[in-house]
Amino acid sequence: MIIVTGGAGFIGSNLVKALNEQGRTDIIVVDDLSDGKQFYNISDCDIADYLDKDDFLARVKADDGILDNVEAIFHQGACSATTEWDGKFMMANNYEYSKVLLHACLAKGIQFLYASSASVYGGSEVFKEARDHEKPLNVYGYSKWQFDQYVRRLQNSFGSQVVGFRYFNVYGPREQHKGSMASVAFHFNNQLKDAGVCKLFGGSGGYGDGEQRRDFVFVADVVKVNLWFLQHPEKSGIFNLGTGRCQSFNDVADAVLAWHQQHGLNGHKEYVPFPDHLKGAYQSFTEADISALRAVGYSETFASVEQGVSAYMDWLNG
Structure with missing residues (x-):
């Protein structure tokens, strides 16, 4: 049995679908379906059971047997809104919840693969898994960073696999429920269809219009890395999960525009003033150092923005 928390969410539902494609349906999805529309993400998936996250x-x-015969937990569930400033809620949901699952997995020898975040780096210009470069800018980033710190303090006592993935800017299918937190590729696609224009932030942080740069990683590649570690239970650690190369927001918009132009819809880019409320709490540049990921043996290539966005547009508009 495999458990996927956040299994009706973005990355979680893609994991469930990929496990199905490997022939596995012995999956328990754990989530919060207060937003009932999230069920769409798993409506084409086959699972053994669904549980509410609090239950x-x-x-x-209670240790009531729910974890008996469980091989692995993919812990993807969290409050992922970087604009949420309720620290009590964030720490209970992202930090304390994760600690309970970690200790349960260690006690039972269950593989524990969890979602961390590149937001732990904050304003750093070096994105390497080391304390010196970790400077969260918001309470979401802090909640993820603090759990990473907790894992580090215990890592020498682990008797089973514990892997943390610091996700960079993930985009792709099954993210539509995320609203404002969905990827820019998703928003550009909607803007272009609605008004014929992709709206980007003007210059900020020393970067020109639309030239802020992020490590954009296609969700299919994120899933591949997760499943590779599932097959390598001897590998543990905290790893960056990005492509290892940054690209600009202009690159994303250009890829969306190019796809639509090939399908008969023309549009253009437009730049809007950088929002005041994001000043001082915005990462203008991210680029994963994936040397640690490569060092443990993961050798697959990652899709470029042009490749990934094209595949995403096929799915989104298909």
């Missing part, structure tokens, strides 16, 4: 946590704490 699951209570059963894990």
Whole structure:
């Protein structure tokens, strides 16, 4: 049995679908379907059971057998809104919840693969898995960073696999429920179809209009890395999960425009003033150092923005 928390969310639902494609349906999805529209993400997936996230946590704490015969937990569930400033809620949901699952997995020898975030680096210009470069800018980033720190303190005592993935800017299918937190590729696609224009931020942080740069990683590649570690239970650690190369927001918009132009819809880019509320809390540049990921043996290539966005547009507009 495999458990995927956040299994009706963006990365979680892509993991469930990929596991199905490998022939696995012995999957328990754990999530919060208060937003009922999220069920769409798993409506084409085959699972063994669904549990609400609070019910699951209570059963894990009670040790009622819910984890019997479980091979691995992909812990993708979290509040991922970087604009959420309720620190009490964030730490309970992202930090304390993760600690309970970690200890349960260690006690039972269950592989524990969890979602961290590149937001732990904040304003750093070096994106390497080391304390010196970790400077969260918001409470979401802090909650993820603090759990990474907790894992580090215990890592020498681990008897089973524990892997943290610092996701960079993930984009791709099954993210439509995320609203404002969905990828820029998703928003550019909608803007172009609605008004014929892709709106980008003007210059900020020393970068020109639309030239802020991020490590954009296609969700299919994120899933591949997760599943590779599932097949390599001897590998543990905290790893950056990005492509290892940054590209600009202009590159993303150009890729969206190019796809639509090939399908008969022309449009253009437009730059809007950089929002005041994001000043001082915005990463203008990210680029994953993936040397640690390569060092443990992961050798697959990652899609470029042009490749990934084209595949995403096929899915989104298909």
